[in-house]
Amino acid sequence: MNAVEYFIRRLQHETDVSDVAARLEAGDTGFVLVDVRDEAAWNQGHVPGALHLPRREIVGRAGTLVPSGTQVVTYCWGPGCNGATKGALAFAELGYAVKEMLGGYEYWVREGLGIDSGRGLRRPEPDALTVVVGSAACAC
Numbered sequence: 001m002n003a004v005e006y007f008i009r010r011l012q013h014e015t016d017v018s019d020v021a022a023r024l025e026a027g028d029t030g031f032v033l034v035d036v037r038d039e040a041a042w043n044q045g046h047v048p049g050a051l052h053l054p055r056r057e058i059v060g061r062a063g064t065l066v067p068s069g070t071q072v073v074t075y076c077w078g079p080g081c082n083g084a085t086k087g088a089l090a091f092a093e094l095g096y097a098v099k100e101m102l103g104g105y106e107y108w109v110r111e112g113l114g115i116d117s118g119r120g121l122r123r124p125e126p127d128a129l130t131v132v133v134g135s136a137a138c139a140c
Contacts (some may be wrong), residue, residue: 007127015073015090017103021113023126024049031071036087041077047108047119052074055083066091070097078106 001009020033024047035046036055046052055059055076066072072091075084077081084100091098112126 013019013099015099015101017101017107017111017113018026020047020073020075021108023110031073032066032077033073033101034087034091035067035105036074036083037078041105045109045115046105047075048089048114048116048121051086055087056092058087059094062091062094064095066096068095070096072096073101075101075104075108078104 023031024033032048033047035042035050036058037046037052038054039052042052051065054066072082072088074091076087076088079102081104084104085131088098088100103110107130109124110127110130112124112125112131113122
């Protein structure tokens with residue numbers, strides 16, 4: 001496989017926080033964002049509008065929660081966790097078109113995007129290492 005093929009394949013199965021935020025903001029209903037973390041992590045905070053489906057429950061519950069043919073985007077805590085990758089694999093094995101959100105919840109928060117912790121929505125201050133004030137984190 002050459003470099004072009006490699007990167008095309010990666011982009012078919014990966015997305016990032018900025019792209020997911022843009023899709024949600026645009027009202028894109030063509031996908032379901034799935035938080036695969038456990039209950040305690042979900043309660044600590046999650047992306048507004050995400051579906052909570054812990055990774056270990058995907059095989060048993062996905063069919064009743066996510067319509068067949070729906071694109072799924074999974075996320076977990078962050079780059080130091082492979083839960084989103086394992087969740088994406090479980091959805092793929094069930095036949096769903098799936099992408100993994102790189103950066104996970106950690107980078108969602110670090111970019112200052114809206115979060116829901118059950119105590120209402122809030123926007124944390126962006127981390128200066130990930131966001132240039134007035135622009136997206138990845139101006140790529």
